[in-house]
Amino acid sequence: MNSTINTTFAKLSETLLSPTHYQRSLIRPILSTIVLCLVVYQLIKYFTSDLPPFGSGLKRLPGPISTVPYLGRIHDVDRMHAWDSMKKFSDQYDGLFSCTLGGETHIWVAREDIAQDLLCKNAAISSARGDLGAYPGVTQDRKYLPLLGYTKHLIRQKKFAHAMVTRNVDRKYYGHISLEAKRFLHEILMRPEDFFDLIPLFCARVSARLAYGDAQSAPEHVRNAGTFISQLGPSGPITNLVPLLRFLPELLVPDIRTVRLRQEAEERLWRRCFTEAENTMKEGQHETYTNASLRTKAGGNGENLLFEDKDEAMYAVGMLCTVSIFTIGGPAVLFVLAMVLHPEWQRKIREEIDIVVSEEMVDLKHSPQLPTLRAAILEAIRWRTTVPLGVPRLLEKNYTFDGYHFPKDAVVHVLDIALSRDPERYLNPSEYNPGRWLDEKSPNYKTPLTEYPRLKGHHIFGRGRRMCPGQDLAEAELFVLCGNLLKFFDLRPKLDRKGNPIWPDPDRWGTDVIGGPLPFECNIEIRDEGKRICVERAYFGTFGDKIQSM
Numbered sequence: 343m344n345s346t347i348n349t350t351f352a353k354l355s356e357t358l359l360s361p362t363h364y365q366r367s368l369i370r371p372i373l374s375t376i377v378l379c380l381v382v383y384q385l386i387k388y389f390t391s392d393l394p395p396f397g398s399g400l401k402r403l404p405g406p407i408s409t410v411p412y413l414g415r416i417h418d419v420d421r422m423h424a425w426d427s428m429k430k431f432s433d434q435y436d437g438l439f440s441c442t443l444g445g446e447t448h449i450w451v452a453r454e455d456i457a458q459d460l461l462c463k464n465a466a467i468s469s470a471r472g473d474l475g476a477y478p479g480v481t482q483d484r485k486y487l488p489l490l491g492y493t494k495h496l497i498r499q500k501k502f503a504h505a506m507v508t509r510n511v512d513r514k515y516y517g518h519i520s521l522e523a524k525r526f527l528h529e530i531l532m533r534p535e536d537f538f539d540l541i542p543l544f545c546a547r548v549s550a551r552l553a554y555g556d557a558q559s560a561p562e563h564v565r566n567a568g569t570f571i572s573q574l575g576p577s578g579p580i581t582n583l584v585p586l587l588r589f590l591p592e593l594l595v596p597d598i599r600t601v602r603l604r605q606e607a608e609e610r611l612w613r614r615c616f617t618e619a620e621n622t623m624k625e626g627q628h629e630t631y632t633n634a635s636l637r638t639k640a641g642g643n644g645e646n647l648l649f650e651d652k653d654e655a656m657y658a659v660g661m662l663c664t665v666s667i668f669t670i671g672g673p674a675v676l677f678v679l680a681m682v683l684h685p686e687w688q689r690k691i692r693e694e695i696d697i698v699v700s701e702e703m704v705d706l707k708h709s710p711q712l713p714t715l716r717a718a719i720l721e722a723i724r725w726r727t728t729v730p731l732g733v734p735r736l737l738e739k740n741y742t743f744d745g746y747h748f749p750k751d752a753v754v755h756v757l758d759i760a761l762s763r764d765p766e767r768y769l770n771p772s773e774y775n776p777g778r779w780l781d782e783k784s785p786n787y788k789t790p791l792t793e794y795p796r797l798k799g800h801h802i803f804g805r806g807r808r809m810c811p812g813q814d815l816a817e818a819e820l821f822v823l824c825g826n827l828l829k830f831f832d833l834r835p836k837l838d839r840k841g842n843p844i845w846p847d848p849d850r851w852g853t854d855v856i857g858g859p860l861p862f863e864c865n866i867e868i869r870d871e872g873k874r875i876c877v878e879r880a881y882f883g884t885f886g887d888k889i890q891s892m
């Protein structure tokens with residue numbers, strides 16, 4: 343009897359305790375309940391995350407209703423020109439709206455009072471960046487300064503960037519801008535039809551000299567910077583639009599592989615340039631970002647080291663070199679476009695240059711006497727902003743303005759395209775009119791004219807703690823490049839067979855979030871024989887037979 347009971351009991355406990363039984367009887371329902379709860383939790387969170395806290399009396403931000411769960415409004419946003427849709431919504435919702443895109447709440451601000459209050463007064467909660475689908479983890483990494491969250495790496499690298507920028511201004515960029523302008527003008531003389539590619543090459547040469555001490559690697563930086571920028575926005579890898587896809591294997595999402603390959607090539611390029619610059623550092627040589635980064639590190643002690651290690655220094659230098667190429671190249675191409683479309687302004691600027699600058703080249707020292715040139719450059723980026731969506735921030739805490747609830751974890755954009763085209767800020771905003779900066783009666787006029795108008799401080803550079811540190815460099819390069827183009831060359835539209843001008847279309851715009859006009863045709867002709875001789879003398883006098891080695 344006992345043995346029968348024992349056997350039955352043993353069988354029962356074996357059945358009950360066996361994993362197969364649990365799987366069938368308990369594990370499945372428990373797992374299903376957990377999954378169901380998670381899904382319900384996510385759904386509740388999704389539908390309520392941007393609602394004001396219950397009983398707070400705050401209002402939900404206005405904005406287009408999210409029609410497709412998770413994806414939001416991506417069906418009526420042209421991902422290649424997202425700024426056009428956002429500008430339309432901004433007009434519809436009076437400069438403040440929120441919408442869901444790819445599972446995230448995005449808030450779009452086109453009001454100065456909110457931008458100022460949120461990004462400057464409340465900088466402590468609005469100075470981080472959100473992760474990017476194409477670059478998961480980028481905010482906590484230490485590679486790309488502009489994309490970092492508000493971390494110790496950011497603070498270190500920003501300190502370094504500011505030190506480099508201040509030093510460059512004080513030392514007048516070591517003459518690199520004027521030097522490369524001579525080569526640029528000669529190249530334009532030789533092959534004017536290539537101006538669209540020669541402009542970023544000029545920017546990259548200046549940048550590579552500042553970073554590494556010579557310009558040889560410039561074409562590689564142009565290629566890297568171009569693909570990097572193209573991977574930053576909604577027009578780039580699909581993972582930027584649908585971040586969840588980043589969890590799938592490369593085989594299923596080829597964009598993941600493209601990003602990885604670019605990063606690997608970039609790492610090789612930055613490492614090679616950094617190591618070469620380090621190995622060829624000589625006493626008395628111009629300062630470069632590389633030797634400054636190494637010296638600061640060596641000069642520190644213990645926790646005071648500026649960078650964590652040499653790799654972080656290499657990334658900080660590489661990023662500063664890369665970020666100064668298309669950010670400046672886009673506005674420079676835009677300036678050419680504006681001049682081709684507005685010969686009347688070309689004439690006015692040239693008259694001023696011809697009086698102020700005699701036989702020499704336009705240089706930074708001429709800036710106080712050339713306000714029309716400065717106005718024309720500033721007006722170009724006001725007229726067609728090259729950073730139309732702004733650079734987004736991550737909101738780290740709930741924030742309130744005008745009774746509206748801005749939920750924590752939302753991505754906030756100050757919509758530069760809407761600020762630039764605000765008719766209350768700029769009369770007749772669609773018009774290219776440098777006069778708005780020069781006419782005493784204009785609301786945009788500011789004195790003294792020896793200093794204003796100027797690029798530095800314009801809203802295109804953002805604001806608050808993450809404001810662009812490269813404003814002086816951008817201003818200096820654009821001044822020298824644009825000034826010399828007009829001093830030595832006439833910029834005209836191409837003519838058709840009947841001799842009628844073919845005006846380039848200013849609405850043919852690139853798809854990158856930091857961009858500029860698409861390639862267009864124009865005639866760039868030397869103004870006269872005397873100018874040709876000047877350009878050739880300046881070039882051969884400087885580069886002579888060293889051309890290959892520079």
Ligand code: HEM
Nearest residue numbers: 488665666669733802803804805808809810811812815816
């Ligand atoms: C006309 C040319 C340029 C424009 C329109 C521009 C625009 C911007 C904008 C909108 C931001 C984000 C600001 C914010 O979040 O509020 C930014 C950040 C940045 N820019 Fe520029 N930029 C230009 C040139 C440069 C140059 C030449 C450099 C090189 C030194 C540079 C380096 C940076 C860096 C390192 C950041 C990241 C700052 C941070 O995240 O804290 N930029 N820029």
